[in-house]
Each structure stands twice: as structure tokens, then as C-alpha cells.
Amino acid sequence: MSDLYRNKKILAPMVRAGRTPLRLLCLKYGADLCYTEEIVDKKLIEATRVVNEALGTIDYRNGDDIILRLAPEEKGRCILQIGTNSGEKAAKIAQIVGDDVAGIDVNMGCPKPFSIHCGMGAALLTQTEKIVDILTSLKSAAKVPVTCKIRVLDDPEDTLKLVQEIEKCRVSALGVHGRRRDERQPDKCRIDEIRDVAQAVQSIPVISNGLSDEIEQYSDFEKYQLLTETSSTMIARKALSTPSIFRREGCLDKYEDIRNFLELACQYDESYTMTKYVVQRILGADQEYDPRGKATVAAGSVLQICKAFGMEDVYDKWRDERKKKQSKKRARVDD
């Protein structure tokens, strides 16, 4: 059994946020693994794989939309999370991505109407046969480890029955968010129910999730890993508000986190909406009180966001770098 999911501090999947810049920032700070945002099967199946020489990345794109952008530093450390309700489509994705990613995870916890109506996310939790179909199809097609991420069920006995069926699919790990389908923050994470899963599932690593309200410093990763008796800990909201939570040396000031994030957003040519979303989440209440926060709210482009933090030179530097590489490539083609 691979150690990929053992003793790891993990960036959880987050739609809009878990893209190249935030993933890279968390890895640089000290995260061991990062999950992509959930990507719905159809989007990846319809995407084209392109080696982006100007950025040094592998891109899956649909027209101008970057569905997935993988940087070299992520090799072996980035888990693709998919949203699916079909074993066949899941297997197709495994064939498409090959080993561009370190693993493939299936989202079985998303309670949003969009996922539920399409039979994806938390809708799967009560359909064990469908789960088995998806995981076994994915496993037979995948070059990389396969995992899934669930929420706990309303009846803890049902959770245990479900995870034992998942274990039989011989997945490489199981992520457990300790909240029920209808629970949200500030509902407490059900630490005991995560521990019950970890005790029931002995043959594969269990990854605890849902503990952002508890994790205040680096040492809390280990504390909650021990408390839940899980193999690894995965966090979402805390990593979004304070990416430097992954630094062994301690968290940084939020404005340093923002500057480090913006540098990567410029380097990897992230879109304005995704960049603004993450910066706003790090700013939190400062959006209303701090001049840099207010300027971010008013910004209409990545350049304007950079200007709010006195980083227009960084924006220009990476734009020029890209242009240089693109014109070199054009010159090679003309030769």
C-alpha cells in the first residue's frame, strides 16, 4: 500500500479556490498534497490537453477556459478531484489524465443542489451500488491511486456500513468530512464519528476533514490526527483564509500571504475572478476596513488587484516573461 496518503497535511478540494496558485502556495509553505477543485467529469472529457510552453504547465482547456492547469512543482503531489455519477465517465477521465496527476478522488460529499440534482456529490452516499461501480471502474482504468471523499451519514451505523463497502473497492484512501449532508458551519465537526470510521477501516488510510474551526496553528494538524486516529488531515477553510497555516515555522501576516499568492497568480496567469475570490477570502473583514481591501473589492482586473498591494511590477514582470517565451516559440515555428 502506497504511503501517499499517510501522515500528510493536505489542502482540501475547493471550487474556485483550489486552482494552480493556491495549490502551489500551500505546497511551498509545507502542505504535502493538494487537491484540485472539483471538476465535473463532462468538463474534463470535453477539454483538450495542451503543453503550455510559455508557462511550463500542462493545461486542460476548453476554448479560453482553463479547466485544469498543472505546474511542474505539483508533480506527484496533486490529486484531481472529480464530480461524477458514472463509472464509465470516471474511467474515461482516468484514461485522459494518465499520470499527469498523483491521484484521482471522487467527490461524494458535496451537498449543493447542482451536484445533488445531477446525482453527484452527497447524492451518491445513499447509493452504494453506484459508488462501487464508480470506484471499481475508475480503479481498473487509472494509472494512479483512486480515493473518495464522503460526509458522515445521519445514522453512524450507516456510515460504518458504507465505508466498509468502500474499503472493499480497494481504494487507496478515504477522506471523511465529519458533518452530515444537511450540516454546515457552525455545526460542529463530528470528531467521534470520524474516529469510528478510522477504527472500522483498517486496511486503508483515512483522512480527517472538517476541522478548520479547530486548527489554529501548525501543531494542531498532529493533534487532530491523533484525536481522530486518522492517517492524515485535510483542511479547506483555514487554508483559504490563512494559507501559511501549512508553515511549520508559523503563520504569516495575511498581507504576506496575499503577496505570495498574487505572485503565483501572475506567474500562472490566473483569471481575474479566481484571483479576486482568493484574495477576498484571505482579506476577510479587511475588505471593508483596509484601503488595500477596499481597492481589491473595486478592482476589475488582476492588474488592479496587484496595484492595490503595490505589486504592478510583479504583474508586468510575469506578463513580459510570458510574451518573451511566446515570441521565442513563434520564432522557432517560423524557422
Ligand code: FNR
Ligand atoms: C469546499 N468543499 C469542497 N469539497 C469537495 O469535496 N469538493 C469541492 O470542490 C469543494 N469546494 C469547496 C469550496 C469552498 C470555498 C469551501 C469552503 C469548501 C468542502 C471542503 O473540501 C471541506 O470538506 C469542508 O470545507 C470542511 O473542511 P474544513 O473547511 O473544516 O477544513
